[in-house]
Amino acid sequence: MKTFALGQILAVIRLELGKTFFARRGLWIYLLALAPVVLFLGHSIYAPREQQRLARLAAAHPVPAKALNSIQTGMSRQEVLKDLGRPYFQRTWRHRRGPRRFREHVFYAYTDGRSDFHFFFADGRLRFIRRDDPDTLAKLSVIFATVFQYYYLRLAVFFGCVGVFINLFRGEMLDKSLHFYLLTPVRREVLTVGKYLAGLLATMVIFTASTALQIAAMLWEFGHGAVGSYLAGGGWGQIGAYLGITALACVGYGSVFLAAGLLFRNPIIPAAAVLIWESANLFLPPTLKHLSLIFYLQSLCPVVAAPAGNLPRLLTLLISAAQPASHAAALACVLVFSLAVVAVSCLRARTLEISYGTD
Amino acid sequence: MSDTAITFDNVSRFYGEVLGVNRITLSLSPGITSLVGPNGSGKTTLMNLMTGLVRPTCGEIRVLGVKPTEPAKLFRLVGYATQFDSFPKGLTGFEFIYSFLRLFGSSSAESARLSAQAIAQVGMTEAANRKVAGYSKGMRQRIKLAQAIAHNPRVLVLDEPLNGLDPLVRIETIDLFRKYASEGRHVIVSSHILHEVEAISDQVILLNSGYVVAEGQIHGVRSEIQERPYEILVRCSRPSELASKAFELDHVVEAQLLADGGGVLVKTRDADRLLRALNHLALGGIQIEGVAPADDNVNSVYDYLIGGEGATK
Ligand SMILES: Nc1ncnc2c1ncn2[C@@H]1O[C@H](COP(=O)(O)OP(=O)(O)O)[C@@H](O)[C@H]1O
Numbered sequence: 001m002k003t004f005a006l007g008q009i010l011a012v013i014r015l016e017l018g019k020t021f022f023a024r025r026g027l028w029i030y031l032l033a034l035a036p037v038v039l040f041l042g043h044s045i046y047a048p049r050e051q052q053r054l055a056r057l058a059a060a061h062p063v064p065a066k067a068l069n070s071i072q073t074g075m076s077r078q079e080v081l082k083d084l085g086r087p088y089f090q091r092t093w094r095h096r097r098g099p100r101r102f103r104e105h106v107f108y109a110y111t112d113g114r115s116d117f118h119f120f121f122a123d124g125r126l127r128f129i130r131r132d133d134p135d136t137l138a139k140l141s142v143i144f145a146t147v148f149q150y151y152y153l154r155l156a157v158f159f160g161c162v163g164v165f166i167n168l169f170r171g172e173m174l175d176k177s178l179h180f181y182l183l184t185p186v187r188r189e190v191l192t193v194g195k196y197l198a199g200l201l202a203t204m205v206i207f208t209a210s211t212a213l214q215i216a217a218m219l220w221e222f223g224h225g226a227v228g229s230y231l232a233g234g235g236w237g238q239i240g241a242y243l244g245i246t247a248l249a250c251v252g253y254g255s256v257f258l259a260a261g262l263l264f265r266n267p268i269i270p271a272a273a274v275l276i277w278e279s280a281n282l283f284l285p286p287t288l289k290h291l292s293l294i295f296y297l298q299s300l301c302p303v304v305a306a307p308a309g310n311l312p313r314l315l316t317l318l319i320s321a322a323q324p325a326s327h328a329a330a331l332a333c334v335l336v337f338s339l340a341v342v343a344v345s346c347l348r349a350r351t352l353e354i355s356y357g358t359d
Numbered sequence: 360m361s362d363t364a365i366t367f368d369n370v371s372r373f374y375g376e377v378l379g380v381n382r383i384t385l386s387l388s389p390g391i392t393s394l395v396g397p398n399g400s401g402k403t404t405l406m407n408l409m410t411g412l413v414r415p416t417c418g419e420i421r422v423l424g425v426k427p428t429e430p431a432k433l434f435r436l437v438g439y440a441t442q443f444d445s446f447p448k449g450l451t452g453f454e455f456i457y458s459f460l461r462l463f464g465s466s467s468a469e470s471a472r473l474s475a476q477a478i479a480q481v482g483m484t485e486a487a488n489r490k491v492a493g494y495s496k497g498m499r500q501r502i503k504l505a506q507a508i509a510h511n512p513r514v515l516v517l518d519e520p521l522n523g524l525d526p527l528v529r530i531e532t533i534d535l536f537r538k539y540a541s542e543g544r545h546v547i548v549s550s551h552i553l554h555e556v557e558a559i560s561d562q563v564i565l566l567n568s569g570y571v572v573a574e575g576q577i578h579g580v581r582s583e584i585q586e587r588p589y590e591i592l593v594r595c596s597r598p599s600e601l602a603s604k605a606f607e608l609d610h611v612v613e614a615q616l617l618a619d620g621g622g623v624l625v626k627t628r629d630a631d632r633l634l635r636a637l638n639h640l641a642l643g644g645i646q647i648e649g650v651a652p653a654d655d656n657v658n659s660v661y662d663y664l665i666g667g668e669g670a671t672k
């Protein structure tokens with residue numbers, strides 16, 4: 001009996017895979033998955049060129065690195081010019097502050113051939129220094145962690161799962177072809193699990209492949225030596241963790257949208273509600289944070305991202321920190337939650353009726 | 360006993376406020392059974408109830424002893440071709456039948472053999488490897504039929520299976536029904552045209568507005584319709600005189616004075632002749648103020664079902 005159900009699940013998966021992988025409606029899922037790969041690839045191509053540009057500029061406008069590092073805010077423009085000589089690029093503009101009063105802004109750019117320094121002066125005093133150092137693996141892995149947690153999991157995998165899982169049942173109700181399934185000797189629970197697994201297979205393959213490609217693209221600009229020592233020093237573990245978290249996100253979000261497609265006439269509304277809830281997670285008090293999937297997924301991430309980096313000051317005040325869950329607890333929570341949601345979906349499928357068109 | 364019959368025990372189904380079928384109690388034995396009734400009379404609802412696509416609001420259904428909520432058992436016994444004219448996207452006729460047969464647990468080779476066999480039975484072998492999307496209406500009807508019979512079910516449920524078939528294919532399809540019925544299986548077909556199925560049916564169930572209005576062997580049903588008297592309400596002066604005159608007519612079954620004293624309810628087997636006779640009485644001095652069918656709805660349904668013959672004979 002059990003092996004028979006297994007055979008049926010495989011048969012359902014076989015029927016579904018064509019739809020989940022190759023649906024014409026689903027092309028945008030591949031675009032979502034591909035976008036971050038393109039981003040990292042673009043960066044890997046751009047970074048060495050930038051280094052070459054800085055090296056050329058440093059040859060034309062030599063500045064000693066020691067002098068560059070000694071510049072501090074508050075210094076006057078003359079002092080900076082005295083220490084560093086002429087910048088390789090400069091710009092001046094005026095800001096009217098009254099009928100006859102102006103404020104003068106000056107921007108200087110210097111480089112030692114590796115780092116890029118931007119100095120911003122106002123009324124002759126150095127107010128602000130921006131420094132771009134050459135890429136290091138440590139720096140990039142924080143960027144990767146940030147993209148992974150704030151774009152990839154929350155948007156790409158999320159919407160990918162919306163597209164695939166909501167349509168498992170809903171799509172066939174719209175096509176008016178669900179009844180063919182319901183007229184076979186397959187228990188509704190078996191059908192539901194089979195469809196869920198088919199969705200998982202598709203999303204896991206698409207999104208873990210994307211994660212792997214993103215990491216490969218990120219590592220591309222670094223030499224063999226640097227990559228080798230990164231991998232040897234825990235890099236493989238990080239890569240494994242990212243792949244696992246991606247798959248786990250598909251398990252979690254997949255179950256939610258499987259249920260949404262079964263329980264709601266218009267599942268886009270619950271999907272939007274979940275999106276808002278998961279995004280608001282950042283600003284929720286710690287106890288409520290525990291009620292979202294993204295909290296547990298983030299707890300599992302191997303590198304801490306810096307969410308506050310680019311947010312306005314006021315918003316950062318609203319962010320509350322919660323102690324991340326332990327890895328075992330996070331994993332268990334996501335799995336138990338998903339299992340429960342799939343079970344609810346099975347119950348719903350048992351009483352599902354066919355009434356196309358009258359919705 | 361219950362193992363060969365399909366039974367409905369006091370089954371009702373409401374769609375919200377809308378009545379689908381009401382208080383249906385039926386026992387269907389093997390052979391060809393036709394569900395006949397105008398659109399919206401509940402034929403599809405009955406079939407969906409039988410196959411678990413919708414659930415009864417109340418009442419019990421058993422198909423050869425199996426509950427419709429047990430698909431794993433039910434669809435070893437039942438094949439259902441629905442009225443929906445839609446198919447999974449991108450499949451050929453063969454792939455369509457084959458891929459769902461795989462869910463029955465047969466091996467790949469066995470499924471392929473059964474698919475080819477079912478397709479041959481409906482005469483679609485030549486078109487089997489073309490996409491269903493390119494089929495004509497008649498071909499889609501036939502491929503649905505093939506899908507319903509592919510796993511060799513003991514109960515075939517077919518919703519309007521003759522719709523859209525050209526005359527030749529129609530004859531072949533009816534032969535297929537007969538063959539299945541002669542093997543002791545159930546063949547349940549629906550139609551909104553009685554004469555389309557009356558010649559082939561062992562049993563006919565007439566439905567109207569969610570109720571079974573007649574059931575039985577076809578000859579019984581037809582004569583039951585034809586012999587059922589029309590009830591006509593006549594508003595007139597001197598009603599008791601009209602009632603006694605009406606009684607003298609041989610086609611009048613009953614004439615009943617209305618309680619308000621302003622008319623007579625006449626039951627007749629021949630409405631036309633009654634109307635002519637009323638004209639005659641009017642000439643004789645009784646003032647006829649109005650004539651109307653007392654039970655418009657039921658009469659018109661019967662007229663519709665038997666093609667208007669009952670009213671003019
Ligand atoms: N899914 C549904 N939702 C609401 N009303 C329905 C639904 N299906 C059928 N009905 C109503 O139930 C009645 C019977 O319909 P149906 O069984 O389709 O009749 P038939 O097949 O004889 O045309 C009709 O009044 C129809 O409008």
Ligand SMILES: [Mg+2]
Binds near residue numbers: 399402403404442518
């Ligand atoms: Mg119908």
